[in-house]
Amino acid sequence: MLLNPHLFAGFEIQTLPQQVVNGILAGSIYALIALGYTMVYGVLKLINFAHGEVFMLGAYGALFTSWALGYGPNGHATHSSFLVLLVMLLVSMLVCGFVGVLIERFAYRPLRNQARIASLITAIGLSLLLQYGGQVFLLNGVPQSISDTTNPFLGKNISIVLKSPDAEMLKSAALLEPKVQETEAAFEAQLPNEKSRFDLSPKGDALQKEAQAAKRDHDNAVDRANAQRIAIEVPEGKLTMLVTTFILMAILTYLVLFTKRGRAMRAVSLDFNASALMGINVDSIITFTFILGSTLAGAGAMMYATLQSGTKIDPFLGMAPGLKAFVAAVLGGIGNIPGAVLGGILMGIAENLVDWAGYDSYRDAIAFVILISVLLFRPGGLLGSDKVEKV
Amino acid sequence: MKFAATRLGSIVIAIAGCAALQVGAGHVNSFFQLLIILAGLYVTLSVSLNLINGITGQFSIGHAAFYQVGAYTTGVLAQKFFAKAHLPELVWLVVVMIGGAIMAAVAGLIVGLPSLRLRGDYLAIVTLGFGEIINIIAKNQPALGRAYGLDISPHIPSIFMVWLLAVFTIAVCRNLLKNVHGLSFLAVREDEVASASMGVNVTRVKVTAFVLGSAFAGAAGALYAHALGFISPTNFSMDVSFIILTMVVLGGTGSITGSVLSAIVLFYIPEKMRDLQAIPMSAIVAAAIALIFAVAVIRRVVDRYRGRHKAWIVLGSVVAAVPVQILLSTILKGIPALQTMVEGSKLRLVVFAVTLVILMLFRPQGIFAHHEFSWSWVKKLLGRRDVPTTAVSA
16 A cells, blocks of 8 residues: 555654754765756856766766775775875865866757757766666676775764663663572572473473563563653764765855855856856856855765765666755755755655665655645745746 | 547547557568557657657656556556446447556655656656555555556557557647647746746646546556556566656657657667677677777767868768777677577667767757648648748747
């Protein structure tokens, strides 16, 4: 059934904070990708479908860099350092920036004066080309993943205790402990009189049952007490992802709001022709936008592939995060930079809540449900504004 | 009277032609018969998507979803009712086609209704998302066989029915373009706001286009399910939508002739590529470089060159790309990293992608643009220039 009969069976209120935090951590990657979509849309009014594939190439950039640094299948490196991660991050960003410029220069620029649908079809074509071309050139046999030795944060968690176990219940559980020991001791004392542990006399059998019952009571009491505990486990790797994301966003905000180029970028997104008349080199601004968006995707890709242990890198890696990030951009209001961040994080939370509710197989559908409802009820997005098209 | 006679005549010719195809294909092996069936289905799909994308000017990239709805409807109907119905196979096919078409039309209505608030690119994403949702539901519903799919018991590969459906789809679209309802479709494509101010009910036109287009795709899905005898979610992945989209775009958005021809050609070439032997990587790299070289030269010529021999230069650079490719591949053969072999079948979808990108660079309106095949055009081509042109260049 589409809806299972126990609609709320999966809901466990204790795990809710953990899921929300997981959602925020996952959403930071969506936010990074969504920024690329939203900036390109803001300037060119084009959905850059190939953005997800730029993300995929960034992950490959990180993979090949890690191989070159000796973390490959036959690599000699045994432990990681921040320097290695930083090199991987920079290479990945560089690769993506370069690919972004190539795509803009050779695919989108010749079509800028054509109908918009032509650019859109080109974008879809490029996305397919990078996916299936990647399958020919990049994928040798099975999908690879970046070695866990590059990840210095592996298995380290920070736990934040929101509510400790009930003290009264713990105390009453502790009171049960002497009885457990007593009955155990009695049973152990009886053992030498028995033939073996598995062939007990009626007296031994009774003692064993008593000991087991006492232990069960004690364990149940401890479990009940611990069930009251609410804690959030934050993997350090994902926390680093979130922090890096926010640093990058701060840099982006600075670039867009406080530099001359950023001002030019905002001018181009307001009015293409007027800003050209004002002496802005529109071509170079558009290239700059593509570089910014693509490098952010590259940073996202490196962190996605490295800091989440076991991510399999294949040419279709970018498709799902790309689509979800696009939905995030629409949710926040496309063309709006804070909106993209907000949308990305909400998207991550929504996805984890679907998991939490027990519908994990529908995890990928939620993005499109959100998209359709946003477009129906608030087409401008959460932070965007509605514009009516006029002749 | 003459009108009725011509109409009746063309219906008879269509039925006879499809029957002749069925009889003619009786001699070839069953795999080739399946290819003929699939080609017919792709013609239907591409013409029906052309109704949405080309004629009405919407942008749907999730056409496989409606195809899938039709196929799964048929799967469920066949499992539940075929044994009880006691119908002849062809009649049963008509029944499931109607069933699939109705369900797909309902799905089209669901997608079409939000589309009245959306413009081009948003609509594209919504249709893409709808396709994904349908696929995810099919993957998770026990009644739809989950990831395994459905077995469909009577295996009816009917070339006759498939091509009759294709002809029917073409006829409906063509006749639509010749009457007043069709003109409002074209008006919506050209300018939504202007046509609304002229009294065209834009919403209704868009939704009608969606419902009609998806109904045809649903009927095609019904035939597909019975022709294959087995359906699974992987048969209706995003790739299928993109293949259909490429067919429509290559043929010319708005041209039925273009859609039909490009559906057949684009279906045939990749099928042929399945049989290709493994190609060394060096040849592929060389081909890619040669292609980029040719594209760059042609693009430059088209943009800058104002002389008389433009066509010859374009043709020349296409021809010149071949020796460049051969030369490069011999040189690149020496590099050990490029000596791995690639299976030809891996390149199938690359062909679609490259077609899309190059087409957009050189002829965004597609090969046929808005033009249709017409007899007067043929006569003109044969040199009888005095023939009055009655072709509607839509």
